[in-house]
Amino acid sequence: MKEIIDRLLLEKISLAGIARALQISELWVQQYVNQKSKNVSQEMQVRPKPKCRLTVQMDELWSFVDRKGDEQWVWLAMDVVTREIIGCYIGDRSGTSAQALWNSLPAVYRQCAVI
Template identity: 50%
Template sequence: MEVKCPYCESDQIVKNGITRHKKQNYKCKKCNRQFVINPKNQPIAESTIKLVDNLLLERISMRGIKRVAKVSLQWLQSYVNGKSVSVEPQVKVIPRKKPRLTIECDELWSFVGDKKCKVWIWLAINRNTREIVGVFVGSRDQETALGLWQSLPTVYRQWAVCYTDFWQAYSCILPKKRHKAVGKESGQTNHIERFNCTLRQRISRLVRKTLSFPKKLENHIGAIWIFIHHYNSEIHSKFCIMPS
């Protein structure tokens, strides 16, 4: 039987001992990689990876994704770790030139590790397009409110009227002339409050009563950003406009 390297398809192959599983080990003289014929652990198919990416956008636990995609929990956790680290922590928004912009800001809480470690997600949404234009994750203080403000694109910081609740951190950061603090009964923050519900429905680690609390803050933040990018991409496709 002719043996070829599965990595570079070279036929310059030599035997290289026996593995601990009593299988013949081969080495490629061209790329210097080792391999066996018909390995027990096959590479994850591209279709499976796409399925995992889609499942990560739904309210399914890691073990649930493992069962549906038929992958090992070890591989899945490693894949999620890498995906969380590589995701871009910056919103991509539709370019705006008109100064008449209105955003709604709010924050929601979740946990990392256990209920003693509460983490707050600060969000800003464009009222007209429903596009998420600002995101920051941290505690519920003035410093994190500043992080939300700095995450907004320049045009929003210069022109947008900002509707929030009465949490005092907002009044310390947002421009007084464009900051409108209102109650829920006013209906001026309905869109951002509805999006908070969407997050809790789509991301299992944000459900109040759940076993899906993340153990790593990086994965928690990564999962939020992955969904934000997916959500905004659907908004952009409706307008058929490339974000900046």
């Protein structure tokens, strides 16, 4: 059953859709996904870079989570040359969140990047 759920998640089927199709509790599916996410590394693997000028583009987008009053901002940092996403933070639209995005960058970017 878990292998089927994993395949459905990769197909980007909603949790509610998975629960309906497999006739299982949506709560159980959510708890299964939450448990799986604890085992996923939160560190991004970036190809090694030479210590030289690196150019980074940063942007944010927002969405509502659960209800309209719960606005969340997704902050992304991308290497302009390789188009790799090198940093990410989800939070509000404050200076603290911008600093958290900066802290999520690999050390070579914090040392050499032009933002």
